Amino acid sequence: MQNQRNVIMAVILTGLLLIGWEAAMRWFYPAPPAKPQGAATAASTDAAKPTREGGLQNAADIALEKKDLRAELAAGNRVAIDAPGLKGSINLKGALVDDVTLVRHRENVDKNSPPVRLFSPAGTPAQHYAQIGWVGEGVATPDTNTVWQADSARLAPQTPVTLRWTNPTGQTFAIKYAIDSDYMITATQSVANTGAAPVVVKPFALVNRTDKTASVDTWQLHSGPIAALDGSVNFDNNYSTVTEAPGQAVALKGATNWIGFTDIYWLSALIPDAGAKAEGSLRSLGNNVFRADLIYPGVSIAPGKARSQTVRLFAGAKENSVLEKYEATGVTNFSLAIDWGWFRWFEKPIFWLLDSLFKLVKNFGVAIILLTLIVRGVMFPIAQRQFASMAAMRALQPKMKALQERYKDDKQTQQQKIMELYKTEKVNPLAGCLPMFLQIPVFFALYKVLTLAIEMRHQPFALWIKDLSAPDPLHVLNLFGLLPFTPPSFLAIGVLAILLGITMWLQFKLQPAAMDPAQQQVFAIMPWMMMFVMAPFAAGLLIYWITSNILTIAQQKYLYSKHPQLKAQADKDQLDVDRSVAREQKPAANRKPKTR
Incomplete structure (x- = not known):
């Protein structure tokens, strides 16, 4: 029952995140307003928020600008700039x-x-x-x-x-x-x-x-x-x-x-x-x-x-x-x-590398993919150590369970003994988080580069991706533009967002199972939550993340082949979690009453 409550809370928090994210995106990155038709619509654009591109937003201003500009330039008495x-x-x-x-x-x-x-x-x-x-x-x-x-x-x-x-x-x-x-x-x-x-x-x-x-x-x-x-x-x-x-x-x-x-x-x-x-x-x-x-x-x-x-x-x-x-x-x-902000010391090298790759391959989308390959390649030795640490942690499970059982009434002593065990066995329980933390500055730097570097503006990738600094223009809910409406940003799920969700789901499936059933169910919905959250972001950022997920999947398969005992333990843990989830979902009336 407790696990079910945890899942319900996770779903509620996810919904609140999606709604809040939509509101934040509308405020910080308002979409350019459509050209108004009629006086009522024109009046509604007077208060339109600025866009990333800038420029006039009011249709009456746009029309007047064209008229005034023609008149001013036609008057002559000017020196040409060429x-x-x-x-x-x-x-x-x-x-x-x-x-x-x-x-x-x-x-x-x-x-x-x-x-x-x-x-x-x-x-x-x-x-x-x-x-x-x-x-x-x-x-x-x-x-x-x-x-x-x-x-x-x-x-x-x-x-x-x-x-x-x-x-x-x-x-x-x-x-x-x-x-x-x-x-x-x-x-x-x-x-x-x-x-x-x-x-x-x-x-x-x-x-x-x-x-x-x-x-x-x-x-x-x-x-x-x-x-x-x-x-x-x-x-x-x-x-x-x-x-x-x-x-x-x-x-x-x-x-x-x-x-x-x-x-x-x-x-x-x-x-x-x-x-x-x-x-x-x-x-x-x-x-x-x-x-x-x-x-x-x-x-x-x-x-x-x-x-x-x-x-x-x-x-x-x-x-x-x-x-x-x-x-x-x-x-x-x-x-x-x-x-560039406070982190320009990291953003500018990322920009330099991305720009250098672009000059080499002449396509910023390909350059982003190559950048991802370089980042994952640099972090591959860390990932190897991560898997070695995970294998060591799995080997320690019996000893940890024994300590938890022995000191179940004294949590402070229990934690102290577990830390002593880590130190004795030379295992770092946080080693598995290191690759994720190292990717955060790269991700943030690329996000800043895509949103402020004019070199990325209007850069195409392939097929329907004509601007890597803008969101994916094709949305599933309007049948990729065939239906005459634009979904709100948190429902504007494009092909790239779907690929992001699928690759993240596959990546999570390959990770060792969480021992808490509620935690595993949260992980199960996390890829689809991120699919909604990331949909309004620049297409180039989604290409980076999808490529990173694919490389992580390949890396995990390779490292599992090098650590078969870890894969076997992960499969066993997954079976245990599945059984635990099945027991939680079993109707209370069918359970055997507890005896004293």
Whole structure:
């Protein structure tokens, strides 16, 4: 009866776990909303939560963005950006970098889909742009309405562009833009004073954006304002903390190494020259618009003199190799714009190994399988010791039962004698848990890599798996997409989740039987519980776990062949447990009454 109660409790707890897991997944990883049909549906998307990809979620905003963008870009008066990493244009009105798309990244898994748009002009629903300028004291300085003159119509790695504007009092302001083959734009802003009196100007740079396009911000994946201060990357602020700050502004303490806004996959950041005493701040402008400022000290420019200041603008994807390249050129801890978290010392080597395997085989799914082979191969000697320890534990069973019987009324002495037995026989009862504990950091590292590394985004494997960073798209309950509905995530069981459950069940079947019948019944339902829990996870993670289960099954069969006595004992234990379960399930009326 006690065992039956234990099983019932296990089933109840499993159900609560499934329901809680579904709620957590909906909160932390909301699915992109379907395109609304009609006014009622459109209104319901106003409060849609951000997604991992980011971007506008409201259908009305999406339609208006397309309309506004066409009008803004058709107006002309722009300098084209034409580089291997970036395409777009610079608006000569205001000298705004407000039109940037990422050549190497597409909006969705379709290779013919448009490139990801990072910057959009001011006033559009997805506004996101950078401005380079000056604040003057008693002197006219250019602003967002200033129309600049360009010395070239195209900005490319081989052809920088200089914009100029002269005020009525004889000060000429210039911004020289240069771009590399990835995502870095270098802006050299200068002022030449040909007037009759000295002038004081304060250079600045800013990034302005709406949070309507922000990606989801969770406890483990930061999205929002970001800065490196005194060499340490600061993830403390998000859009809500900036909005709630006194005066809706956050002054950042320490020397600003770089500052801007990050999504899970994208980054826009301003980088001052090394040694420049630039102050960084974050500000809410209201109406879902935010600004990151980089302000330099004011400088006095005498007549006939000129002063210049350089700032770099990163506008692109958070590709680890690209960020590390810029970090090597002096951008402090730039690769940590990827939110690796506390365990980056383990995650980055896993990422490096996975990326190296991908470059070798050209398929991230195959690379994940090879990574699993390497991990299991490294742990194989530990697994051998685990089985040897299990064999030794089986051999000790008669002695342990004798001690348990002898000291059944004195549990403390019983435990002490059993520990002395372990020490005398040189057996470690925890040795069997070691491989599982060693796999946990690998599993967690791969989970982080799949959720934050853009290198995994939209990477196909085979057949129906088009994106290893997304869940399995085929669900059994809607007949693999034939029925027009999407099951809730905890019921969205795909082929990979089923394979996970089957391989885990086979793995558990090969393990030595638990002596407690209730415990064995819990183990029997565990694979199917994990099938539901893991279904919403990235397909790449399920491929790793399925491969690991298959290798574990093969490993167990091999090691059982090397330890036949352990296999024989396991079969005997299983028979004993089956008999015990049968006795528990036997109706009480058919049992013989106990005699005193």
